[in-house]
Amino acid sequence: MAKSVGRNDLLIFEGISKKYKDLLALDNVSFKIEEGEIFGYIGPNGAGKTTTIKIMVGLLRQSQGNLYISGYSMPDEKDKVHKLLGYLPQEVAFQDWRTVDNALTTFGKLSGLEKDAIDHRIERSLDIFNLSDVRYKKIIELSGGMVQKVGLAQALLHNPKLLVLDEPLAGFDPETRYQVKQIFKKLSKNGTTIFFSSHILSDVEDIATKIGIINYGHIMKIGTLDELKSHFPLKHEIEIVLSRNAGRLNELSSLKGVKSIKQTATNKLLVQLDSNTDLDDIAHELLQQFIKLDYRIRSFNPVSISLDEVYLQYLRGGA
């Protein structure tokens, strides 16, 4: 019997704990993910990311707590959940004798795809991941990045409602990473919910609509990127991009509240402010000075804290 859940909640983690003998890998972890969200899960090695994911997909059984996916309880209603699920493990592996085509056909059929639909779906998946040329090759003969692509293709083949991906972008070159991120964004727009773990924080920053930080099995913080950043004050720095080369920086340095001005590129300046300066006041004054000096400004942005810094702050207990 499916649990009645919030209107858009696809996944509910409710006080989940996992114990391996004496080690508490997850401690009372709770969060919800709405339909269509891209949830980025970050944390150091051994923090509990993979354990969370394995419980989510039913490979591990929680020691305590409830997990609901699309209203179905895990692991009791595993079979129903597994029909909605696409999964990419951290290190995807296939039997040595399998070709790309054979792997996708088998996993497609096991996921419940009809015989008639499989060929079309495989062709589409191979096309998306540029794998058409290696369709009949043995997977064991492919490079690590290609195998990872086959892993993603099998996860997406049956149009799952929930995609659970453990480090999906690791091992890809920058171009492929960009393409895969675009695919994730497109899937999310079409209603697919994506839960992924990553060590590459820039990727998380690029695509995640919600971010969870975990350490020592505890959830440190969950929220949108802006929500996570809002706990930290803006940095006392302003980045200014000009339409031509900067000059006469001395006149700006003498402004009250300006600590230093660094030219980071020919037309890019980083203005560092005294810590007790009001950002709004100095921003106004700086703008006036630039106009007075006849500079043309392309962009003028107070520098906000990056996800890397937010992450480190949370891990060090700074928030």
Add this chain to the structure above:
Amino acid sequence: MSFPLLFKDELNGFYKSKVMIFLWVGLPLMTILLHLWSPDTRGSISLTSLSAIVVSSLGGTLAAVMLSVSIIHEKTRRVYDLFLIRPIKRWELVISKFLAVYVCLIIASILAITLGMAIDLFNTGLNETILNNALQSFAISISMMAVSSAAGTLIGVAAPSVLVGVILVIYGANQISSIPLLPNIMKISNPTPFTIILGAIISCVLLATAVLVFNKKQF
């Protein structure tokens, strides 16, 4: 029900493997070699029976090693993750693996025993003894191989490493697989049904244990 699909899939993987090619070609070839080495089998053990014993001991051991090593290898590489997150039952995965190897072994056994029987027929002409021998040999062969394969499956599921798996197969599976021979050794009259029943019971117990262990395993 994913079982037929998984069985077909495993069969597809196993029948192409080098071990299976060896069994399908090597075992019948061994029957011919046995004949050439000892062409006159009249009065002693028939070539049909000899082929069956060779097939079941050699083929059974090879199948047990292959099954256990392949399961341990796939288990440690986490190959099963992609199966277990799909709507299939864990027992389907274990039994399909066993059955795929077992079917391949039966084919190898039929080939070798048929060849042995053909040579016996050529040497002695058609008589009831040859047919009885063939039936009994086939029963011994399929019973011993079922036990070997089931033991290989259990060892594969339970053993933590390939080395441990191979040692267990050599010292464990090999010995257990000879239990179905007991009715023949004990000279029970009409031992064939006993051989088959004994083989089936031991295989079922081993497979049920393998399924239980696999169900309890957290990947």
